[in-house]
Every structure is written in structure tokens, then in C-alpha cells.
């Protein structure tokens with residue numbers, strides 16, 4: 294089945310037994326705790342009946358590597374190579390006259406963003422946040438579209454606080470608009486095709502349209518419709534779109550907010566998005582992503598895994614699989630080792646290709662890199678600290694780092710000695 298939108302993907306997840314539908318009435322404030330619980334059991338959850346809200350909310354549609362495999366139509370191990378292959382084949386979007394995302398069009402006093410079930414994700418968050426919105430804007434110089442995820446704080450019926458700073462492309466685009474003293478038009482897309490989400494979370498070179506990338510991932514053009522009040526296009530089969538403008542020179546306090554590392558970012562002077570219209574399906578599915586969750590991490594990981602994969606592959610190493618989950622500062626790579634010291638070359642390539650990478654563990658092909666416990670087993674039984682540790686002092690790392698925690702690197706070779714496979718053969722459970 295060709296996945297055309299979020300609903301198609303939910304159907305596939307449902308067939309795979311991965312969806313938990315909560316039909317009982319649930320207060321909005323109880324939802325984050327239930328999301329956490331369902332994330333731990335690897336389930337997508339649909340909140341069908343939220344007290345005081347009309348529309349359902351879905352969470353954790355990318356709750357594991359196998360979810361991405363379903364979206365790409367490949368195996369867990371192949372997700373990265375499919376990503377690499379398809380991201381090199383951009384397919385331009387196709388503009389269509391109409392689509393379900395505009396079944397209902399609300400403007401003026403009919404707009405009220407607060408009537409939708411957005412969540413307070415972490416206890417000290419400044420308010421309710423939109424976390425799963427793909428923000429689309431056009432570069433005022435080139436006219437090229439950009440798409441990215443940005444957190445947005447609800448600040449009233451027509452107003453959102455938005456975090457969009459360079460080097461992120463949206464921040465650069467805003468700077469160009471601000472220099473011209475022009476308002477920047479934006480469209481925020483909610484309820485997305487999983488592969489559009491993967492594209493929006495990727496960072497291709499500035500000037501590459503993430504929806505052409507999404508077309509490559511989907512292997513067909515993304516159908517898009519023109520917005521009603523801004524000069525932008527949005528996926529025709531999304532669930533809901535917020536159309537609005539960000540004015541030059543306007544900043545307001547935004548935050549605190551629980552970020553992808555699991556800490557609070559403090560209050561910052563950030564931008565303000567003024568909502569002009571909301572277009573939606575008659576009964577839209579809203580979507581939430583908790584920063585730092587397995588779903589968020591998979592989105593952040595994939596484009597970075599692709600970079601590391603290509604660099605390590607360049608050494609000639611035979612890669613079985615690679616993972617930056619559950620935290621994108623740490624990578625697990627399994628290889629079919631050819632030379633005794635090969636893991637060191639793999640580590641050097643990995644660190645060189647992705648500057649935020651702090652820890653990297655190389656294991657043999659019989660270890661499951663998608664299971665951190667299995668990697669820890671390999672570290673515990675095959676890693677010799679004296680021979681297998683590589684420490685790189687003072688390198689470039691994650692930049693938000695006042696205590697210089699992320700500016701050095703640790704590589705671990707947890708592969709078994711070459712030619713000793715008899716001794717290191719893993720026991721298996723008998724299946725007589």
C-alpha cells in the first residue's frame with residue numbers, strides 16, 4: 294500500500310498491532326504521562342476523547358526503528374541506506390487545486406488555536422506547545438521553500454511564540470526578510486506523512502526544498518495546495534495548517550521548555566507568529582511529539598546517521614547497521630571486521646563526519662545496535678579498556694555547552710579479537 298498521508302500510515306501501524314486507541318475521556322494534563330507509558334511499550338497512541346477538546350491527538354507514530362522501516366517499506370537495517378539512496382533523488386512537488394487539508398477554512402475571529410489539544414509536555418514548560426508542526430517558509434531572495442520543525446508556544450487565540458534562530462535555515466530566511474523590513478509568511482503543517490516529517494527534520498544544503506526530498510522518500514511527488522492567506526504551498530493531505538506571519542523586529546519572552554536533551558532551555562527573547570488562518574480537515578488528527586522522546590530522537594537521528602554511514606562506508610568497512618538512538622550524541626555501529634584495528638578507522642570516520650558525536654561504540658555484526666542492552670553486553674564482554682579506548686581531547690562538539698562537556702570524544706572498540714570467533718560465538722536458545 295502506497296502511504297499518502299498520516300491516516301494511511303496509522304492504518305498500517307494498526308494492522309501491525311502497534312496502535313493503542315484510548316477511547317475513554319482523558320483530561321489534557323494526563324496525556325503526557327500516558328504518552329510516556331505507551332512510548333515505553335513501543336506503541337502509537339491515539340487519544341480519541343480529550344475532555345474539553347473536539348479533535349483526537351496522536352503520538353509516537355515513529356516509536357521505533359521498525360516504524361521507520363514501515364514508512365520506507367524496507368528492513369530496520371536498510372532504513373539508513375534507503376534514506377541515503379532516496380535523498381539523492383529529489384522529486385519536485387505537484388501543485389493540485391484542492392485537498393482535504395482545506396475542507397474547513399477559518400479566518401478572522403473564527404481562528405482560535407487554543408481550541409486544539411496541544412500539550413504542556415514538561416512540568417516547567419511555559420505553556421502549551423506545538424511540537425510536531427512542520428514550518429514552511431520561502432527564502433525572500435531565491436523564492437525557494439524551506440521546511441523544518443520548530444517549537445511554538447501558544448500565546449492566545451491568534452498568537453504563537455516561535456523559536457527560529459540561525460544556523461537553522463528558517464532563522465537565516467527570517468534574517469533576510471528582517472533586513473528588508475519584510476514580514477515573513479509561514480505555514481505550519483500538522484498531522485504529517487511520516488516521510489515528510491523525516492524530510493523536515495533533515496538538513497540538506499541551504500536552498501534544497503525539503504518537500505522535493507520528501508517526494509524522493511515517497512517515490513512520488515508530494516501533492517500540495519496553495520494556502521489561503523499566504524503565498525505558500527502545503528501538503529494537500531495533511532490534517533491542519535496554520536497560516537501566519539512573523540514581523541521584523543518583534544521579539545517576546547518564550548520558554549522555559551523541556552528540550553531534546555531532557556533539560557529545560559531558559560526563557561529567551563524569541564519570535565512571534567501571528568495567525569491569519571487555520572485550514573483543516575473536517576475532523577483533523579492533531580499530533581504531539583515530546584522533545585527527547587524515542588520519536589523525536591529517530592527524527593533527529595536519521596539524517597545524521599546517513600552522514601556517519603557514508604563516511605564510515607568510505608573507509609571500506611563492511612557496515613551491518615548503525616544507530617544514533619536513544620541519544621544523538623552516541624552512535625552504535627556494527628561491522629563485519631576485516632582487520633584487527635579496523636574499529637579505530639571506523640571511529641575516526643564517524644567522529645570526523647558529525648561534530649555533535651561524543652561517544653561511539655563499534656561492535657561486531659552479531660550485536661543488535663538497535664538494542665542498547667545488547668551493545669552494553671558487547672562492551673561488557675568484548676571491550677578491553679586498555680586496548681579498545683580512543684579518547685580525543687578538545688574537538689568541536691555540541692555547541693550549547695557552557696561546561697565543556699561535549700568538546701571531547703570517546704571511542705570504544707567492543708569487537709571480539711579477529712580469528713577467535715569460536716571463543717566468542719554467542720549462545721543461542723535451543724529451538725528443538
Ligand SMILES: Cc1cc2nc3c(=O)[nH]c(=O)nc-3n(C[C@H](O)[C@H](O)[C@H](O)COP(=O)(O)O)c2cc1C
Nearest residue numbers: 441442443444456461462463494495496497582592
Ligand atoms: C520534533 C522536533 C522539534 C524541533 N524543534 C526545533 C526548534 O524548536 N528549534 C530548532 O532550531 N530546531 C528544532 N528542531 C530541529 C530542526 O527541525 C532540524 O534541525 C531541521 O533539520 C532544521 O531544518 P533546516 O534544514 O531548515 O535548517 C526540531 C526537530 C524535531 C524533530
